[in-house]
Amino acid sequence: MLRWFQALLPREDNFFRLFDAHAQTLVKGADALRRMLDGGTETDHWRQTIVDYEHEADDVAREVLFAVRRSFITPFDRSDIRGLTNSLDDAIDQMQKTAKVVGLYEQTAFAPKMRELGDVAVECAALTAEAVALLPDMRRNHERLNELTEQVARLESQSDTLYDEGMKALFLLHRGGQALDFVIGAEIYDHLEKVVDRFEDVANRINGVLVEHL
Secondary structure: OHHHHHHHOOOOOHHHHHHHHHHHHHHHHHHHHHHHOOOHHHHHHHHHHHHHHHHHHHHHHHHHHHHHHHOOOOOOOHHHHHHHHHHHHHHHHHHHHHHHHHHHOOOOOOOHHHHHHHHHHHHHHHHHHHHHHHHHHOOOOHHHHHHHHHHHHHHHHHHHHHHHHHHHHHHHHHOOOOHHHHHHHHHHHHHHHHHHHHHHHHHHHHHHHHHHHO
């Protein structure tokens, strides 16, 4: 009965604009992350670019949480809005953490598997942005939304394999010495793999919204 009553009330669609803006910071952040992993003299530029997008995402997140407090009618449950916002923010935050490690250790060269993990992050970001854009009409788009979240889950599984392969190659490269280089490389791999994990968290949140509201 409550759901039927809510359907009759005017809906606050500004949330969907904010979700989309938030998702776009992930797309831009993932692109900058991948470019950073090309290394070379542009590494620091792209590292700082990721930080800038993280700040942009924080601004969007604050606006969403403020809108939750001031809005009488929301497109779906307030707890789901907060959860989706937090998971989107966690994804760009994890990119920023990766960039921070790269800057801390002054890295300008990256292993092939690191770049492949960056490619996976770019794919996940594009899928996430498409999924978020479909939320305003989730009933009609539920099949495509399910497909998108399943694709993200498959990419997360692929990232686990890339992580394992990258760590093995890193170990073989440094097992005769250069322990510090191994530690730095391992930390970067860990952060990159977590970037993809955070995208899966977003996908899971979207699935949760679908379950609750279809």
